[in-house]
Amino acid sequence: MKLIVLGLSLSSSWGNGHATTYRALLKAFAERGHQVHFLERNVRWYAGENRDLSDPDWCRLSLYEGLADLQRRHAREIAAADAVLLGSYVPEGVEVAKFLFETARGIVAFYDIDTPVTLGKLSRGDHEYVSPEVIPGFDIYFSFAGGPTLDLLERQYGAPRARALYCAVDPSLYHPLIADRRWNLGYLGTYSPDRQPKVERLLLETARRMPDRRFVVAGPSYPDSIAWPANVDRIDHVPPARHAEFYSASRATLNITRQDMVAAGWSPSVRLFEAAACGVPILSDRWDGIEDLFDPGSEISLVEDADEVEQALKSLDSMQGVRARSRILRHHSAAHRAEELESELLDARPGSRSNVPNRERSAA
Incomplete structure (x- = not known):
């Protein structure tokens, strides 16, 4: 064809x-x-x-x-x-x-x-x-x-x-790497005004509560007016060739969905599949249909506020990432x-x- x-x-x-x-x-x-x-x-x-x-x-x-x-x-x-x-x-x-x-x-x-x-x-x-x-x-x-x-x-x-x-996702490009776990929680995403309140609530507020942990936000277009906590690193752009390295350098990754996609449901982002393919435990916001893609509690953790993020980081199940990658290989590869x-x-x-x-x- x-x-x-x-x-x-x-x-x-x-x-x-x-x-x-x-x-x-x-x-x-x-x-x-x-x-x-x-x-x-x-x-x-x-x-x-x-x-x-x-x-x-x-x-x-x-x-x-x-x-x-x-x-x-x-x-x-x-x-x-x-x-x-x-x-x-x-x-x-x-x-x-x-x-x-x-x-x-x-x-x-x-x-x-x-x-x-x-x-x-x-x-x-x-x-x-x-x-x-x-x-x-x-x-x-x-x-x-x-x-x-x-x-x-x-x-x-x-x-x-x-x-x-x-x-x-292409599993030959997105897969677990042996890397120094520099961050406890990472987020990769271009700045979007409708996503930023969740970035504030789920990542920045958690970082303020856990000053002994390291966090990172990667992606372009974030305004200079944002007050980043001292334990949050900023990376302006991560090219696709280094995505697997970025995900593998975090003990967990955060998935945040745009508001229009939350309202519609059944709208997974490519970043969700990329992180899962890298075998990294995922903390995600909630939306209708996510349970059709991953098994909450076993393959992914759903969080709504800093309390739930903090608890998830303290009781992180490393095998969750292994199970999520297995789901990708069975159903969500390119x-x-x-x-x-x-x-x-x-x-x-x-x-x-x-x-x-x-x-x-x-x-x-």
Whole structure:
């Protein structure tokens, strides 16, 4: 199968989780014998030193300058592809979708790596990268969120078939390492205003209560106004090649979910799977659906406040990380997701569904 992917970024992991998600999924998809060509809008904030993968050996990567450049250079290849996958947060995403509907002869799918955020935007009339106008035109709407969200996408927005395609992890890159346990609790995540109250409540407050323990927060864009306790280290950016090292240097890792994803439920982050693959005990906030992914108490600890974090750190079960990694290897590896992607794309081939009326409506 020839698959073309238009995504936010494959070349740069700076300040986004899309790159690591695409890298794991598409590498595993290529290993199943398929050809992949990734088309990425060339933007300055992912260029230069922020571009940490310019020439992957498992797919082609091409940068384009804008919609006109995309149409001029890649229309013929898009028309000939077996499937085209458009991702969330692609610049001019609505116009790109319309171009794909007019040009592609194969499957056209949407891969929403931000589904709860997307639904929040749509409810406010914000059509930054996808709109109600184009959703019915996609043969498949792949969603980072499962559960009731899938029914909502079909019932309210007219997606012909909404399917969960959770993030995943490459166990060959994310695995336990022998490392000095520098920190008792670590958190890896780009600053987000809606997550920061939980960072304050679960990590910073715990650090103040436990001055003899070491903590770390890694990720870009945190404002200078934050008062970091003396026992909390700050790292501005950890490249994917050093994620396993970062996780392995903590006795436990903290998972914090964006508020839109908590509200939707069934919305695991890629960081959750990465930490689990590294065999590190995980303390996570609570949300509907997490028990479908990991067994609370056995494979993951759920916490709501500093009291519960402090207690968890004092009674940490190192085997919890071992059990969580075993769950990843059984159900949440990139190989599992690539198989799911392949199966859904094959099921949506012409002859197994009628997609022409939807595309006509979306382009009207």
